[in-house]
Amino acid sequence: MPMPYPDLILHNAAIHTAAGTPSPDADAVAINAGKIAAVGRFADVARLIGPATVVLDCGGRTLIPGIVDAHCHLLAMAARAGQVDCRPAAAPSVPAVVAALRDAIAAAADADDGTHWLRGYGYDDSPLGLGRHITRHDLDAVSTTRPVRVEHRSGHACVLNTVGLVAAGINRSTPTPPGAVIQRAADGEPTGLLLEMSGWLSERIASRKSAELKPLANRLLAYGITAVTDAGPANGIATLHSFTAKTSAADFPLRITMMAGWPQLDEITRLGLRYGQTIPGTRVTIGHAKIMLTASSGNLHPHPARLTAMVSEAHRRGYPVAIHAVERDAIVAAAIALMDAGAIPNIPDRIEHCAECPPDVIDLLAQSGALAVPNPGFLHYDGARYRATVPPELLPQLYPVASLLAAGIPVALGSDAPVVEANPWAGIAAAVSRRTADGTNLGGRPVESVQTALALHTGGARIAVGQRADLAVVAPSPFAAPPERLPDVRSALTIINGEIAWRNGI
Ligand SMILES: [Zn+2]
Known part of the structure; x- marks a missing residue:
């Protein structure tokens, strides 16, 4: 049987083959029915052209497997479109934060009935930002009639104004939820600062639903991203519905793996949803069970003994786990819990x-058998803040991708957007250079090559016959560009399942 005519042929491309270096023997690929059907010289591949084959000249740009962001938060990213930017670059002082929020109220005055939450994001209490946390009193200067909530840059803290505290039902006698902090002044009144309470709040505050995912999709596709893992700690049936509705409407062509929030694991398994299952007619797959392990309250939460029981329970339901662990003590506890619970055969936990990985912690991580999912993009975007707030001897141990690899630990890279921008090329740049956005070297071992770092961001995909046609055509060439130019790499053509999802310049 002759080979069917390809749907699409890309030529005049530098091709990143399995070996990692651009191949001299191939400058073209043919794609058919969502898969790569041929890789070779255009002179040969051109013989396959049929009457309906689309042929695109890549203009010498570099063809790579589509990028996978192994850890991000899609709905939070999309929600930011309607929120006020309170990051230090936009609002460098407390009065500037207040002014930005007041401006947003004024701008929306006739479009809004005044009862919706006004939300801001990204304030920074460190010396490089405001130098302190905001309080309810600061935000009462924004509004005394409308609830206001401003998220800390970490996503692990937020501040409500007085109306907001009332709306959320928080007063001096509200008991503190486990693992959380309701900060109180000397007189016992809440200051407005809440740590680790976003899940608690979302159960009590109706949020404006259904953020637009299309502009977000385009932003991710422009980086060459074709698949994301949503790591929402409260992902359940409602989140799944919003993802499947969007993806079937082609608003969001990227593949989504949705982790299952630990608190929602029961409702998810009751519906018969299994780990690794792709919802029919969509590009949404059910991923690991997400467990938050935090140290914000001064103690690890949940307690290590409880953590092991949670891991075992998830495994019993057929779900590997993904444990959120930033601080050294949390990573140690996570690794030990995974060792105590044992793994599901052939499905690594994550x-x-x-973030904080000195050599002894790396040893434990290696013994745990877990997949490590670090976020080297933080070194790029937040490196200056780390230099101001982290003891210098610890800087080389932050997100040490190369040291994890050297210890034999499997690694996948994630952005953790929207905490920082979802630009995977910034993370790759930091992994291979250990440099911040302003060019300062933080020390520590760099990843040996862009090829190696990129492979951690593509899920091991290759450009070879029979592979899934999730591809991006990027420039400047990541393999030739100096590290400081890597964050500027963009896709001119992003293809998912053989279909053009993004096109800009080809
Ligand atoms: Zn996250």
């Missing part, structure tokens, strides 16, 4: 973030 440890998310792995």
